[in-house]
Amino acid sequence: LIVITNAQRSADAGSWGVVRCARQEAPLVQLSCVEGTPTVHGVKLHVIDANENEFQVSPGWFYPRLNRVPVTALPAQSAGLHGLLSQIHRRDRMKNALCAASSSHLIVGGTRGLGLLTARWLAQIGASGLILASRDGLAPSAELASMGLQSANPCTAVCDAANEKDVVALQSRAVAVHGWWHTAGTVADRLLGLHDHESLRAVYAPKYVGALHL
Numbered sequence: 001l002i003v004i005t006n007a008q009r010s011a012d013a014g015s016w017g018v019v020r021c022a023r024q025e026a027p028l029v030q031l032s033c034v035e036g037t038p039t040v041h042g043v044k045l046h047v048i049d050a051n052e053n054e055f056q057v058s059p060g061w062f063y064p065r066l067n068r069v070p071v072t073a074l075p076a077q078s079a080g081l082h083g084l085l086s087q088i089h090r091r092d093r094m095k096n097a098l099c100a101a102s103s104s105h106l107i108v109g110g111t112r113g114l115g116l117l118t119a120r121w122l123a124q125i126g127a128s129g130l131i132l133a134s135r136d137g138l139a140p141s142a143e144l145a146s147m148g149l150q151s152a153n154p155c156t157a158v159c160d161a162a163n164e165k166d167v168v169a170l171q172s173r174a175v176a177v178h179g180w181w182h183t184a185g186t187v188a189d190r191l192l193g194l195h196d197h198e199s200l201r202a203v204y205a206p207k208y209v210g211a212l213h214l
Helices: 015-025 040-048 080-098 113-124 141-149 164-173 197-213
Strands: 002-005 032-035 054-057 104-108 129-134 154-158 179-182
Touching (some): 002 015, 113 129, 113 141, 141 154, 164 197
Parallel strands (some): 032 054, 104 179
16 A cells, blocks of 8 residues: 655645554555655555655655764864853743743643643743633643743633634634644544544544644
């Protein structure tokens, strides 16, 4: 089975992950992904005959490999104290950009899991406002209180990222936000053979469809 994807088509984003999972579950079956517009001859030569799993056609054939990189001396400005100070300066500039005095952030999927961790981090580095959105709009009260003590002024909102009307309503409320964070997701751990259309849709909807709406 060869899955051909297009980097310009966002709907293909999850295909490689699905095929990689299938490859782990069915190691005796050749399952390959090719990104681009390959010819039939190219697929036979580079994928089937070579027994390769992943390729990119652009316009030549490229496959993932780890290569040794020769060790060279670092430029003087990259090493030592000067390099360390430069890294700290870049990090501080990023923090300042993220958390200016008037910065507010909207985190879709922000009431639990990765979204809650993101909100906690933003509060710690100085965000002045946080909107935590999720399907139920419920966040742990202790977390909200902790963020409030850090002057993050957190609030919650009800929004299903897979529902376009919910996203439009949320966007009208969050017109002055400095950053949008898409952390919504659903976990459905099981073998691919045990999935059906509905279970796959439940996983894809908040992540992929939600990204399109946002």
